[in-house]
Amino acid sequence: MTALTLAIVVAFVLGYTCIATESLTKVNKAAVALLMFVVCWTLYMFDPLQYLNLMHPDYTGGIAGMAEKVTTIIQEHLGDTSTTLFFLMGAMTIVEIVDQNGGFNWVRGVMKTHSKRALLWRIAFMTFILSAILDNLTTSIVMIMILRKLVADKQDRLIYASLVIIAANSGGAFSPIGDVTTIMLWNKGLITAAGVIMEIIVPSLISMIIPAFILQYYLKGELKMPEENCNCNADLGDLTEIQRRAVFCIGVGGLMFVPVFKSITHLPPFVGILLVLGVLWTTTELFYSHLTHGHEECECGTMKRVSNLLSRIDMSTILFFLGILMAVACLSEVGVLSAMGEGLNVIFDGNHYLVTGIIGVLSSIVDNVPLVAGCMGMYPVAATGDMAVDGIFWQLLAYCAGVGGSMLIVGSAAGVVVMGLEKITFGWYMKKITWIAFVGYLAGIISYYFIRTFVF
Template identity: 70%
Template structure:
């Protein structure tokens, strides 16, 4: 390994460490990721001929072509995320999720736990797990006044959101990355990961229900105030919900029909929802323009979390540099040698790591470490790629800082790292292992019969 390659690795590892310690350094991880991206590729430019086969006299153009290739692949994920985030925000701001709270209402603590778990699981498969967690915590605040009880429910929201996102091609950032890359298909992850993901949610819910007894106190009804603040009628809100959420469900179908990249389908849904809401708002001119403008797509687009988008850009492009240097392929071969080609152990370890460090660079690294094979475990929808989708998504539940859902719930409900680790970590781990075992049984006994 050359000195230049070692320097690139050191820059990446140091940047990764700063990202992991964001809560201590107080420096936004997006800033670090962008610096990693620039620093790695700047070092790469010192001797690009060492990494590009057949590099001729026109080195600058060849390197630009390489970077643009990786940027194009990264951009498909970024545009998908931006579109999905905007769609969910439009539905939420216009009261599309109000019906969820009505479904949740019950006096039984255990019944509420299961309703929250199931609703979060399936909503996070359609929405992203971060947005689903925010919606469910806000609902919990209306239904559960006792905070010690509420943080138990909130912890279950983290587990259910991460489990639900793992089996859906649009439910988690890492699954979106794998789907965009073409290593898994929508039908493949849904059909083979649904049961393992469901088990990884149900086992913790079954354990946690024994900590909840009795009934809940009657919560204050504040729905009238919220309804008065909405511009749309009940029927219009339902249309917004069906167009937005139904459109997200339609995206994998659109890809299967047209064979266009997923981000094209998400932009189709965004354009349709934008048009529908604009038609509705055209008939609200008599209302306050200021309140209406805050909920229109043009305004909501400016509220997209650009720091998150830039973080993905920086980290994925930095990982692309490692891929171009051949470091990731070498690392993948080393892992295979250490674990003797056992993909259950490799992905299982990656899942545990995803609870400590961000799972986006972990999955991006794996996509660069392992080439897609025509057949076997590394083929499209092979054991390795599906386990990677499951482990990277569900594994983040083991620590409260291990996923975006966990971090946002931690902030909203002020749950301490220590409390979660003592009370929830082992429960999430049991569910994680149970899901892997379920997947192994499916691939060993059910899939051969199906084939």
């Protein structure tokens, strides 16, 4: 590792440390992430030619074409990052529209119970199932909105929100469309839909059930419902029950349609999200078209139009995502991630359970997308054995990269968005939840070993 590469790694580690200690430094994590992104790439530009020769051996532009090539590389990474950001913004806006227009009211009735532990299990299984159908990011947003309708106590809601992260990541790991990493492996032909569902669903379920079983002992007593402060009623132009359900069906049903839209059109998922947002936006505008200006808003905001609801989107979370993903992209461009993967393979002598297990732990520290991308480019597909299609390595990689992100709150898209919505600190999650998520993660790997050894 050269001195410049070491400086980039140190800048990333220092930035990550500041993010992890946000509760102590009182500096917003988004600001640190943006600085980390800029510093890493600025250091990269001190000697970009060494990295271009290392990671882009086909580059022949020499010193003259360096700046243009680096600009192209950054724009490519920014393009990949932007698809995630637009997907996130679209999904957050859709859920906000559904929530503010009362679309989740009837769901709250279905989930309603007086027992804290009963609610925990309902939340766990609903999140697990939805994240396999939608994706872990969108599901997390939906479930947090529902929790806000059901749980008044902030400390209790932190426990439920933590379980949402674990259940969303576990549910996304066994579905070919439930997580970005499984989508990558599926599109590349390294796993099949039937294979990953049949063989990973049990480990994924175990990785959710065990943490839920432990977390239930953190909850005691009866639930206290949040107070409704809105004085709106039907006479003031509030949406009818049919209109509310229509908003829910278009919003949530549209989110479920996004994977179908992608498979039909082969367009990126964020395009489908924007389609759903456009349809939902148009629908609510038509619903409100009969209202006078004085009736378009109420004190709690349930009757605001979409143009007003856009201001409620948490831009600090979006900017944090931008900074962290672009900083990780720099690590990828200097060869750190691929070298890390090769080193793991050598150290553990090709033991795929240990290699993928460590990759899963690393995915809670850095983004799992470049880690999986590095593994895909580093390990060749074999005709038979562990490295074959649906082999142990690729299926374990899908499980570990997905579920491993639950061990730190910044280890997954679900964790990052819940962190922003519920203001969970990195330190609180590490102290209370990390060991619980790790126990479930490890139990899932062990169960997979028995399934592959004695069942398949």
